[in-house]
Amino acid sequence: MKKYMPEPFRIKMVEPIKMNTKEEREVFLKEAKYNMFNLKGEDVYIDLLTDSGTNAMSDRQWSGVMIGDEAYAGGKSYFKLVDAGQDIFGYEFIQPVHQGRAGEKVLFPIVMKKGQVAISNMFFDTTRAHVTLSGGKPLDCVCDEAKNPAVYADFKGNMNVEKLEKLILEFGRENVGMIVMTITNNSAGGQAVSIQNIREVAAIAKKYGILLNIDAARFAENAYFIKLREAEFKDSSIKEIIREMFSYADSFTMSAKKDAIVNMGGLIGIKEDAELYQKVKGTCISFEGFITYGGLSGRDLESLAIGLYEGIDENYLKYRHAQMEYLASGLMEAGVAIQNPAGGHGVYVDANAMFPHIPYYEFPGHTLCVELYKEAGIRTCDIGSFMLGNDPETGEQIQSEFEFARLAIPRRVYTQSHMDVIIEALTEIKQRASEVKGYRILWEPPILRHFQAHLEPIK
Ligand SMILES: *Cc1c(COP(=O)(O)O)cnc(C)c1O
Secondary structure, eight states, X not given: OOOOOOOSSOOSOOOOOOOOOHHHHHHHHHHTTTOGGGSOGGGOSEEOSOSSSOOOOOHHHHHHHHHOOOOSSSOHHHHHHHXXXXXXXXXXXXXXXXXXXXXXXXXXXXXXXXXXXXXXXXXXXXXXXXXXXXXXXXXXXXXXXXXXXXXXXXXXXXXXXHXXXXXXXXXXXXXXXXXXXXXXXXXXXXXXXXXXXXXXXXHHHHHHTOEEEEEOTTHHHHHHHHHHHOGGGTTSOHHXXXXXXXXXOSEEEEETTSTTOOSSOEEEEXXXXXXXXXXXXXXXXXXXOOTTTTTSOHHHHHHHHHHXXXXXXXXXXXXXXXXXXHHHHHHHHTTOOBOSXXXXXXXXXXXXXXXXXXXXXXXXXXXXXXXXXXXXXXXOEEESXXXXXXXXXXXXXXXXXXXXXXXXXXXTTOXXXXXXXXXXXXXXXXXXXXXOOOEEEEEOOSSSGXXXXXXXXXX
């Protein structure tokens, strides 16, 4: 097993967590209709449901909470945030919003026309939903390497560039509303996207005159992967790499709840198109609030401006990456199959490999989530057919390319011994995997169903 890299911080404040028994957890699961999102946070021992907004802010960020400027218009914290965004991303216009999906809700209906398709290396679930809500059709176009979890590749998050161009020609340039590069590629396992790939995608976007938007939730973790794995950038600073990545796109939408290490926040960035920014401001005022707070408190803007810099600190990123590698190597040594390599924000356990006897429509990824909670009070979520949902046209269950249980690791929250508990729990489940049965849906809402659906175990 890899050595655990010591944390580049010490603990100043602690949050006690409740321990409970297997018997209690069985009851909680039943009450939650076997949906991880219905469990109470206080009944969870290690919460790996998401790395979104679950991060630990630093003493500096908490100081920022105190000095946040709550002016309705033109607050100091707003200008600090815009300065940070312009400095890090090199974009002229930075618009705060309350979270990533708010950015999608504001931007997508402006740049897309009804009936158009949007093509991504892989859409995240809310991003996919907002393309649909804008009257568009989301298409995934990830590289082939991503589809084979067992085989290592440096940049499994990449777009399949050949297929992208084929899709544009097939649908016709005028029917493609935008191209979205998700970095890192969350749904493929938090996998890295190379600058080379972004360059090639940008060249195609330019050739056909299509807007290129970056879904930038994990821009810093992606930059660190580029530094490690793309020779051209081995001596570049993280900030130089980020500037390079963003220079190829026209705009970005970003959930700041991930790499900007805050609990709430998001950004829209527009490189230089003042007309587009004008439209964004208008929609933002209707949905999010005035331009200079965008659905956030002044204190949120302040801690976000600070977090953006902490999230790109190389020592922090080195530790963060090493924590994932420790968890991944421990699991692989125990024979637990994962999307290889570890993602930037977590390890994606291959539930198809764990439960080859459970078909996609009985949700192997979700099944593994339930088992992990039963076993050790660990909460995770499905990245697979359960999350993907039904085809909006036919109503039939879509089969996902993957069936993962995602171990998303909150930033600066858990220690080495928590990682060891996770490894032990999965080792235990693997030993009884052949007896585990899948799940069926009892009730589901029409969109983003995995957040609310009710399930029951198949007898
Ligand atoms: C989290 C996330 C979003 C949505 O952001 P929220 O802050 O949860 O609304 C969009 N895209 C990706 C890749 C994400 O990880």
